[in-house]
Amino acid sequence: MSDEAHDPEARPATLVENNRDYTLLPAYVCNVSAHPIDIETFPTGRKTDFYFPLWKDATGMPLQVPFIVARGSKPGPVLGITAAVHGNELNGIKIIQDVLNDLDLDALHGSVFCAPVVNVPAYRRGQRYFIDGEDLNRLFPGRPQGVPAEQYAYAFCQTFLPPCNFLIDLHTASEGRTNTLYVRADLHSSVARAMAEHVNPQIILHVPGKDGTLRHAAARLNIPAITIEAGNPSVIQGKMVFDGEVGVRNVMTLLGLLKGEPKITRSPVVCRSNKWIRTTGGGLLETHFRLYDRVTKRQLLAETTDMFGRPLEQYFAPHDGIVIGKAVYPVAIPGTRFCNLGTIGEPQEKSAKDAAKTKAGAKHQASRPRTVS
Structure with missing residues (x-):
């Protein structure tokens, strides 16, 4: 060469x-x-x-x-x-x-x-x-x-x-x-x-x-x-x-x-936080909500059955919220995510300490070349 x-x-x-x-x-x-x-x-x-x-x-x-x-x-x-x-x-x-x-x-x-x-x-x-x-x-x-x-x-x-x-x-x-x-x-x-x-x-x-x-x-x-x-x-x-x-x-x-x-x-609806709701058991999962639905605390969200159609568990909303995402695959094992529930509301304002830290970080980043460490 x-x-x-x-x-x-x-x-x-x-x-x-x-x-x-x-x-x-x-x-x-x-x-x-x-x-x-x-x-x-x-x-x-x-x-x-x-x-x-x-x-x-x-x-x-x-x-x-x-x-x-x-x-x-x-x-x-x-x-x-x-x-x-x-x-x-x-x-x-x-x-x-x-x-x-x-x-x-x-x-x-x-x-x-x-x-x-x-x-x-x-x-x-x-x-x-x-x-x-x-x-x-x-x-x-x-x-x-x-x-x-x-x-x-x-x-x-x-x-x-x-x-x-x-x-x-x-x-x-x-x-x-x-x-x-x-x-x-x-x-x-x-x-x-x-x-x-x-x-x-x-x-x-x-x-x-x-x-x-x-x-x-x-x-x-x-x-x-x-x-x-x-x-x-x-x-x-x-x-x-x-x-x-x-x-x-x-x-x-x-x-x-x-x-x-x-x-x-x-x-848009503003959510200050979200949480995936998970199953605690296995089975065939049936959900009772749609995307973008607003749900209330203790509303029935889903239930599971065994292979013979017998009911197993029921799952309820832990708080009021809005459905951001959901599972479409109906086979569940313990820990399966099935409802991404958003909590509606504005986020809490940053504390003075966090705000100062963010400002200092931004000033530091603006004063140096953009390389990733």
């Missing part, structure tokens, strides 16, 4: 086809390093599709992750949009495709930076979890010396998050369950709250930030972020995709990437 082939500065060739750029990675690119994508190097008024060598597979070759940079003709913020952090959550992929296909780059102020399939190994297998069995969305921002999923999460965060000013992470329910169209956001953040409201969700759930999620990793970098939960896994649902696209475009209008008026069509 020639010395030129080992040149670390060598640039991949680019094929221009149908007004898009496709990066051709040479076969010798085997040393994968996590470094931020520089949005400023992409042409304005263009949509650039490319594969980025993020990780290594079992052959020692790069595992390439698809990225899209849609850079507007006018300056503005960078909105990051991600999908398929869980490999079988497909609605988000189509939402990204539709948003970009309908985008007028001459009218776009700023850039949209998309990762339509974050968890490529799981997507290839049609499964939720990473190839080592770990839930990728419990391990962000990852660790460079961690288990396989942690190293992958680390590489993704180092590459994708630094150029983003805002983040939308697209998800669906997990296997055997179904969701309303709802948004998870830290409602103590005025920007995240406004983003959530502009999605037009049925429900907004206050989740301050759970360690391990991509949304929380973004928040640690002072990047306002929301998670949109849109529908069911392993399918593409036209209505959810349409509603998701409208919601994303509304957020883009809010953030100044698009001009015009957002299409606000509903007033």
Whole structure:
């Protein structure tokens, strides 16, 4: 092999086809390093599709992750949009495709930076979890010396998050369950709250930030972020995709990437918390509620029977609330989640101590380069 082939500065060739750029990675690119994508190097008024060598597979070759940079003709913020952090959550992929296909780059102020399939190994297998069995969305921002999923999460965060000013992470329910169209956001953040409201969700759930999620990793970098939960896994649902696209475009209008008026069509129900109700026994599960139902304390939610139809257990609502998600697979074992019950109401305000800590953290993050530790 020639010395030129080992040149670390060598640039991949680019094929221009149908007004898009496709990066051709040479076969010798085997040393994968996590470094931020520089949005400023992409042409304005263009949509650039490319594969980025993020990780290594079992052959020692790069595992390439698809990225899209849609850079507007006018300056503005960078909105990051991600999908398929869980490999079988497909609605988000189509939402990204539709948003970009309908985008007028001459009218776009700023850039949209998309990762339509974050968890490529799981997507290839049609499964939720990473190839080592770990839930990728419990391990962000990852660790460079961690288990396989942690190293992958680390590489993704180092590459994708630094150029983003805002983040939308697209998800669906997990296997055997179904969701309303709802948004998870830290409602103590005025920007995240406004983003959530502009999605037009049925429900907004206050989740301050759970360690391990991509949304929380973004928040640690002072990047306002929301998670949109849109529908069911392993399918593409036209209505959810349409509603998701409208919601994303509304957020883009809010953030100044698009001009015009957002299409606000509903007033979402705000929940300050949620809890999955679980079975304590096994059997055939029959539920007595629907998505988005409001339930009252001690209302019968579900019951189980044995294989001969004899009644086993009954399950009642522990408090008033609204149904965010539910199980659709009727076979239960002890501990099966069957009702995601939201508690309606505004979250408690942060204590002065927590508010000061958040402000100090934001100031610290704003004063340093965006790298993921």
